[in-house]
Amino acid sequence: GAGVSQSPSNKVTEKGKDVELRCDPISGHTALYWYRQSLGQGLEFLIYFQGNSAPDKSGLPSDRFSAERTGGSVSTLTIQRTQQEDSAVYLCASSLLHDSYNEQFFGPGTRLTVL
Amino acid sequence: LAKTTQPISMDSYEGQEVNITCSHNNIATNDYITWYQQFPSQGPRFIIQGYKTKVTNEVASLFIPADRKSSTLSLPRVSLSDTAVYYCLVGEGTGGFKTIFGAGTRLFVKA
Numbered sequence: 001g002a003g004v005s006q007s008p009s010n011k012v013t014e015k016g017k018d019v020e021l022r023c024d025p026i027s028g029h030t031a032l033y034w035y036r037q038s039l040g041q042g043l044e045f046l047i048y049f050q051g052n053s054a055p056d057k058s059g060l061p062s063d064r065f066s067a068e069r070t071g072g073s074v075s076t077l078t079i080q081r082t083q084q085e086d087s088a089v090y091l092c093a094s095s096l097l098h099d100s101y102n103e104q105f106f107g108p109g110t111r112l113t114v115l
Numbered sequence: 116l117a118k119t120t121q122p123i124s125m126d127s128y129e130g131q132e133v134n135i136t137c138s139h140n141n142i143a144t145n146d147y148i149t150w151y152q153q154f155p156s157q158g159p160r161f162i163i164q165g166y167k168t169k170v171t172n173e174v175a176s177l178f179i180p181a182d183r184k185s186s187t188l189s190l191p192r193v194s195l196s197d198t199a200v201y202y203c204l205v206g207e208g209t210g211g212f213k214t215i216f217g218a219g220t221r222l223f224v225k226a
Contacts, residue, residue: 041218042202043216093158103149103161104151104159106159106160109157
């Protein structure tokens, strides 16, 4: 079946502009995660959604970052007034449930470059 | 306090066995230990998972001691294509599950 998909694959924007990154999880997966990975660094957790529960936003670096998940499926990560330090690869993952047993399936990522 | 601790990098040669150890002192009773592999320009992918003792699949083995405060990923006879970053992922240890991957271990396999 189809895996996790993300769009766009690459995004170049100017400092101060808003960007929206999209994630389509695997059908039936109730948990969805967003991570950020700067060049040569590990994964930085941003936010996760589990079913209809309130999302865990504890990893969002500032109030310029927000995310929503509509209908328990597609998710959008929005970055307002982008800064150069926001440049990174943004990875989305989904899993059947949010726990340490169910593996996370990752998408190919969106490479964001803020000029 | 870090949730997991791994070596930053390791070097090996083709055909050797590689063992990467991860420390997770605060692992909770119900938590599983999962290892992921990430190649450049790709998202991480699942390698192996275990709860205790030893688990083996077609890719790797995972050794977990009785106290479960650490785990060792064993890659038999590595090849150049095993060059990647390896992450271990465990629960938070306080009843919740935090998806903290950490910095991972960069494995370089040389010819």
